[in-house]
Amino acid sequence: MIKITNLSKSFGKKSVLNNLSIEFQRGKICGIIGENGAGKTTLFRCIAGLESFDGEIVSQLSPLKDHLGYLTAEPFFFSMITGKEYIRLLCNARNKKLPELDKNNIFDLPLNLYVTTYSTGMRKKLALLAVLLQGNDIFILDEPFNGIDLNGSIILTEIIHRLKELGKTVIISSHIFSTLSDTCDEIHVLRHGTITQKVTREEFYLLEKEMKNSAVIGKIERLEL
Amino acid sequence: MRQYFQLQFTMFNRRMRDFGINPVLGYMLLTGLFIGFVKALYYRVEEYAPWTLIGACAMAQMPLSSKQRSDFLLTTFGKGRKNKIRIVENLIISLPFAVTLLLNQCFNQAAIIILLSIVSSLVTFRGNGDFVIPTPYSKHPFEFTAGFRYTFYLIALVYAITVIAVNVNNLNLGLATIVAVYLIAASYYSKPENEYYVWIFAKTPRKFLRYKVLQAIKNAFFMALPPIALLSVCYFSEILLILIAIAAGTIFLITMILAKYSSYPDGIGMSVTIMLILVLMFPPSVLVAIPYFYYRSINKLKPFLDD
Numbered sequence: 001m002i003k004i005t006n007l008s009k010s011f012g013k014k015s016v017l018n019n020l021s022i023e024f025q026r027g028k029i030c031g032i033i034g035e036n037g038a039g040k041t042t043l044f045r046c047i048a049g050l051e052s053f054d055g056e057i058v059s060q061l062s063p064l065k066d067h068l069g070y071l072t073a074e075p076f077f078f079s080m081i082t083g084k085e086y087i088r089l090l091c092n093a094r095n096k097k098l099p100e101l102d103k104n105n106i107f108d109l110p111l112n113l114y115v116t117t118y119s120t121g122m123r124k125k126l127a128l129l130a131v132l133l134q135g136n137d138i139f140i141l142d143e144p145f146n147g148i149d150l151n152g153s154i155i156l157t158e159i160i161h162r163l164k165e166l167g168k169t170v171i172i173s174s175h176i177f178s179t180l181s182d183t184c185d186e187i188h189v190l191r192h193g194t195i196t197q198k199v200t201r202e203e204f205y206l207l208e209k210e211m212k213n214s215a216v217i218g219k220i221e222r223l224e225l
Numbered sequence: 226m227r228q229y230f231q232l233q234f235t236m237f238n239r240r241m242r243d244f245g246i247n248p249v250l251g252y253m254l255l256t257g258l259f260i261g262f263v264k265a266l267y268y269r270v271e272e273y274a275p276w277t278l279i280g281a282c283a284m285a286q287m288p289l290s291s292k293q294r295s296d297f298l299l300t301t302f303g304k305g306r307k308n309k310i311r312i313v314e315n316l317i318i319s320l321p322f323a324v325t326l327l328l329n330q331c332f333n334q335a336a337i338i339i340l341l342s343i344v345s346s347l348v349t350f351r352g353n354g355d356f357v358i359p360t361p362y363s364k365h366p367f368e369f370t371a372g373f374r375y376t377f378y379l380i381a382l383v384y385a386i387t388v389i390a391v392n393v394n395n396l397n398l399g400l401a402t403i404v405a406v407y408l409i410a411a412s413y414y415s416k417p418e419n420e421y422y423v424w425i426f427a428k429t430p431r432k433f434l435r436y437k438v439l440q441a442i443k444n445a446f447f448m449a450l451p452p453i454a455l456l457s458v459c460y461f462s463e464i465l466l467i468l469i470a471i472a473a474g475t476i477f478l479i480t481m482i483l484a485k486y487s488s489y490p491d492g493i494g495m496s497v498t499i500m501l502i503l504v505l506m507f508p509p510s511v512l513v514a515i516p517y518f519y520y521r522s523i524n525k526l527k528p529f530l531d532d
Binding site for chain 1: 358366370418422424
């Protein structure tokens with residue numbers, strides 16, 4: 001479980017997170033939605049300990065970061081490094097033995113080629129695979145479905161369900177609502193740096209309808225197409 | 226096209242400011258360094274200086290021909306303007322080299338440099354993604370894995386020079402090759418890695434630094450082993466000098482690693498660069514530099530690793 005209380009984060013004068021409080025339960029999948037710049041990535045970076053902040057983030061797992069698998073929205077890769085070497089790096093860093101990659105390579109990635117030759121979706125799959133193979137207890141997946149093909153998305157959805165069954169905590173952000181409604185137990189709406197709404201599975205359709213209305217109404221007309 | 230070059234100029238100035246140096250001073254420094262390089266070249270190996278200048282110019286131009294960059298210019302400006310931009314870029318870089326050659330009355334080489342600059346501006350280095358350069362360091366990424374693949378030709382050259390040093394019975398040259406291998410290894414630590422690659426480690430800052438330093442010492446020694454072995458066999462009576470060369474290289478490598486993390490997550494700035502130069506010029510200063518960099522590194526790594 002992760003309990004966040006009164007989390008605030010500013011960059012200079014710009015306040016990004018504002019007294020945000022939220023709890024992520026073990027064995028639950030939580031979605032975080034919000035417009036671009038709402039503070040989703042900053043929230044994730046604070047949980048991961050990559051940003052300093054005001055407030056409190058408490059977890060039973062200590063240190064939290066060593067139990068956390070963080071898939072960033074745009075994973076960074078070194079050039080001249082193969083997929084296999086990347087996975088080895090991430091596993092080594094957590095003192096985890098390199099798994100049998102022939103068996104574990106569920107996305108059929110060309111692990112012996114340089115990562116720089118991979119497509120966007122393949123890179124995302126590689127980063128995800130490495131984070132999964134680290135054997136973490138908590139997962140933060142920032143836009144995990146971005147760039148991933150249909151087969152990959154189906155596999156990813158199944159993986160997320162399996163993680164839940166295993167009692168792991170999964171936090172996901174996505175701009176594709178259907179991917180969240182397919183996977184999450186609850187969705188939190190992040191607006192102006194704070195959680196303004198918590199919606200459970202039964203009310204997802206209402207949230208989707210509300211979001212469509214607020215996003216579209218009157219805006220397309222302004223384009224004067 | 227004019228706007229493009231104005232933007233490149235602005236970007237270059239910004240890079241110098243980020244490095245902690247005023248652009249005007251930066252241009253003066255770069256000019257001074259170039260003149261120093263040319264003087265040293267003509268003083269040491271006058272016969273080969275023009276060809277070395279051609280090689281240095283080609284190396285300086287090479288990064289501009291990358292596939293990613295060429296694709297960007299092509300899609301943004303179209304084929305004709307892209308080619309013009311690339312020709313002008315290469316000619317700007319070749320200018321100091323060509324002027325130097327002309328001043329030294331090497332007219333043929335100056336013509337070659339101009340011609341090569343134009344031809345190479347129309348070439349794009351695509352690289353072959355299917356061919357992965359084998360490396361003995363793939364188990365301990367990433368510095369040596371990637372670094373070896375970038376510099377394997379330099380390492381091969383250094384090994385060849387060691388063989389030449391033995392053939393011409395020049396121990397000093399041989400010792401220089403050991404140090405050169407360590408300097409190549411130190412260059413793998415010249416840029417800060419993305420913070421994610423520090424964050425992932427389940428280690429305290431102290432343990433992280435120890436891990437990085439030990440890996441580097443082990444890998445660099447392995448890389449320097451061919452010249453060390455050859456010189457040890459051929460000059461066993463001078464083993465102390467060989468050991469001193471290994472120690473000097475190792476100490477500089479450690480200093481470089483600590484210097485990198487002492488500025489982390491920013492790149493190595495002007496003040497740290499000056500300290501590193503000082504360590505190279507006046508080795509005893511390492512006694513101050515290493516503890517200073519170490520304690521700064523611990524503090525700089527604390528936000529990313531649990532203490």
